[in-house]
Structure formats: structure tokens, C-alpha cells
Amino acid sequence: MKYIVAIIQPDRVEEVLNTLTEKEIHLVTVSNVLGRGRQKGIAEVYRSHKEAGSLLHKVKLEIAVNDAFLQPTIDAITKGARTGQVGDGKIFVLDLADCIRIRTGETGGTAIG
Numbered sequence: 001m002k003y004i005v006a007i008i009q010p011d012r013v014e015e016v017l018n019t020l021t022e023k024e025i026h027l028v029t030v031s032n033v034l035g036r037g038r039q040k041g042i043a044e045v046y047r048s049h050k051e052a053g054s055l056l057h058k059v060k061l062e063i064a065v066n067d068a069f070l071q072p073t074i075d076a077i078t079k080g081a082r083t084g085q086v087g088d089g090k091i092f093v094l095d096l097a098d099c100i101r102i103r104t105g106e107t108g109g110t111a112i113g
């Protein structure tokens with residue numbers, strides 16, 4: 001199991017949700033966050049709403065998947081978020097130890113989706 005964390009541009013969220021849905025990936029957590037990348041919020045300011053100092057408004061997606069869905073999820077996020085400009089975002093892949101569906105007590109891969 002993997003836990004995928006993606007930081008993307010706010011104006012790409014709807015498209016990424018569409019490309020995820022195309023791959024049957026529906027379960028996702030979405031947060032508004034602040035961040036900065038290599039340009040330290042400077043060269044990219046025309047793309048993102050600037051917050052305090054060098055921080056820009058970004059959106060964080062978090063998706064827990066079984067291993068078979070790892071590459072489709074990465075492909076979908078990349079397809080939906082990429083414009084080729086700086087600040088398109090980044091995807092982090094973490095090993096996931098477990099997942100528990102609180103209602104039923106199911107665990108592991110059964111509980112993920």
C-alpha cells in the first residue's frame with residue numbers, strides 16, 4: 001500500500017479530479033496549503049495567489065492506494081496537473097503501513113477502496 005501526496009496548482013484541481021475519475025480513483029483528501037518550491041515563490045507569482053512572504057497558495061491531494069493503483073494514480077495526477085511551466089507541482093510516494101475503516105474494522109487493502 002502507498003500513500004500519495006501531491007501538491008498542485010489550485011487551478012488544476014478540477015482537471016486532476018477528472019483524470020483520477022477516468023482511472024476509477026475516487027477517494028481523495030483535498031486541502032488548501034501554502035508552499036514554495038525552487039523558485040522560492042518569486043518567478044511563479046503570476047500563476048498562484050501569493051500569501052505571506054514567499055508562500056504561494058497550493059492544493060494538497062492525499063490518496064491511499066493498493067500497489068496496483070500507484071502508477072495509474074501518478075499518471076492521472078501528472079496528466080491533469082502538467083502545463084510545462086514552473087510550479088506545476090510535485091508528487092510524493094510514501095509506504096503505507098495500514099488502513100482501518102472505522103465503521104467495519106476492515107484493515108489493509110480491503111479498507112482502502
Ligand SMILES: Nc1ncnc2c1ncn2[C@@H]1O[C@H](COP(=O)(O)OP(=O)(O)OP(=O)(O)O)[C@@H](O)[C@H]1O
Pocket residue numbers: 007008034035036037038039056058085086087088089090
Ligand atoms: N522538496 C519539497 N518538500 C516539500 N514540499 C515541496 C518540495 N518541493 C515542492 N514542494 C511543494 O510543492 C509545491 C510546488 O512545487 P514546484 O512545482 O514549484 O516544485 P519545483 O521543485 O520548484 O519545480 P519547478 O521547477 O517545476 O517549479 C511547492 O510550493 C511546495 O509546496
Ligand SMILES: [Mg+2]
Pocket residue numbers: 037038039040044086087088
Ligand atoms: Mg517551482
